[in-house]
Amino acid sequence: MKLGVIGGGAWGTALAQVAAAKGQETLLWAREPDVVASVNAAHENRLYLPGIPLNPAIRATGDLADTADCDALLIVTPAQHMRTVIADLPPRDVPLVLCAKGIEDKTGLFLHDVARTMQPRGAIAVLSGPTFAHEVAAGLPTAVTLAIEDQAMGERLRDRLAGPAFRPYLSSDVAGAEIGGAVKNVLAIACGVVEGKRLGQNARAALISRGFAEMTRFGLAKGARVETLAGLSGLGDLVLTCSSISSRNFSLGKGLGEGKSAAELMADRRTVAEGAFTAPVLLRVAKAANVDMPIAAAVCALLAGDCTADEAVERLLARPLRSEGV
Ligand SMILES: NC(=O)c1ccc[n+]([C@@H]2O[C@H](COP(=O)([O-])OP(=O)(O)OC[C@H]3O[C@@H](n4cnc5c(N)ncnc54)[C@H](O)[C@@H]3O)[C@@H](O)[C@H]2O)c1
Ligand SMILES: O=P(O)(O)OC[C@H](O)CO
Numbered sequence: 001m002k003l004g005v006i007g008g009g010a011w012g013t014a015l016a017q018v019a020a021a022k023g024q025e026t027l028l029w030a031r032e033p034d035v036v037a038s039v040n041a042a043h044e045n046r047l048y049l050p051g052i053p054l055n056p057a058i059r060a061t062g063d064l065a066d067t068a069d070c071d072a073l074l075i076v077t078p079a080q081h082m083r084t085v086i087a088d089l090p091p092r093d094v095p096l097v098l099c100a101k102g103i104e105d106k107t108g109l110f111l112h113d114v115a116r117t118m119q120p121r122g123a124i125a126v127l128s129g130p131t132f133a134h135e136v137a138a139g140l141p142t143a144v145t146l147a148i149e150d151q152a153m154g155e156r157l158r159d160r161l162a163g164p165a166f167r168p169y170l171s172s173d174v175a176g177a178e179i180g181g182a183v184k185n186v187l188a189i190a191c192g193v194v195e196g197k198r199l200g201q202n203a204r205a206a207l208i209s210r211g212f213a214e215m216t217r218f219g220l221a222k223g224a225r226v227e228t229l230a231g232l233s234g235l236g237d238l239v240l241t242c243s244s245i246s247s248r249n250f251s252l253g254k255g256l257g258e259g260k261s262a263a264e265l266m267a268d269r270r271t272v273a274e275g276a277f278t279a280p281v282l283l284r285v286a287k288a289a290n291v292d293m294p295i296a297a298a299v300c301a302l303l304a305g306d307c308t309a310d311e312a313v314e315r316l317l318a319r320p321l322r323s324e325g326v
Helices: 010-020 033-042 064-069 079-087 111-118 133-137 151-161 174-196 201-221 231-239 247-258 261-269 274-288 293-303 309-317
Strands: 004-007 024-027 057-060 072-075 096-098 124-128 142-148 165-170
Touching: 004 010, 004 064, 010 133, 033 057, 057 096, 057 201, 072 079, 072 293, 079 096, 079 261, 096 111, 111 124, 111 174, 124 151, 124 174, 124 231, 142 151, 142 174, 142 231, 151 165, 151 231, 165 174, 174 201, 174 231, 174 247, 174 274, 174 293, 174 309, 201 231, 201 274, 201 293, 231 274, 247 261, 247 274, 247 293, 261 293, 274 293
Parallel strands: 004 024, 004 072, 024 057, 072 096, 096 124, 142 165
Antiparallel strands: 124 142
């Protein structure tokens, strides 16, 4: 058995570490030659996960053709690049486990739908949950949702990743698992704004709760199950990402709350804050489904420079009072 991990950023590297701990051959594909060199020579990803010693059994490559003999692939590129990278894979129907969190901007498609258009026959799974890469790579405990229609295949994939500190929970709700991860990144930007503007912990808790109401409205409209949205890939990841400056999305929001522009904050980032790319497409898809998402709309306006952080907060607080139900 040989597992391929496509994407040598922080999360792909952490997942390669999880996979290699199971004793299986693990190949990590990275775009950057520096990543390939540092993983192979120093057993460290100096660009994206510096300071964390990697399992020496992980082998890195810069050539997608080397993944031709892998019998399953974890796809861990940023959401907006997933399609082009899958298109460049050697053509075979091996199971794909999608690990990015986002919605494709140019089509409004969820990532499992993008992958399905490119691989009509092979199994497609979604792995998502509260998982800061540096913690997972260091062997700290976490649990994730592994969603796939074919449960027997799901069990096989689960058993190749599960370890004493990494607990995948199986689900058949592929859309639900994906929606939680995509939406929480946008909400984490909003929570970062609360931090940047020093609006207090009550405000952050209120935003998480009302953000979860938005995630649930959107998810139910798009076919997700409520227990998935309330599980690891939804509420679990929302709470994590909305509570920690370790989150790239939260830290982007904090900068916006401090009055910096999105362009300024994104200019010299090497790492990805997916919420910035997901927010506009999420809003478009929500509008088309008649789903009201005021927090996501405020994040969109702020990212686009259409309002200041103060105006975004004032508008949210001035909305008509209503009953609490979703
Ligand atoms: N870092 C985490 O803690 C974490 C945890 C769970 C899920 N994720 C998700 O995993 C995905 C990857 O994030 P990450 O944190 O590993 O990335 P990262 O921010 O650590 O690194 C950026 C990655 O983007 C890649 N990239 C940049 N331009 C590209 C292009 N044109 N084509 C292909 N790849 C390109 C880089 O090579 C690098 O691998 C994202 O969707 C993210 O939301 C991240
Ligand atoms: O750093 P973020 O905001 O991309 O969050 C990373 C993971 O998605 C947390 O589960």
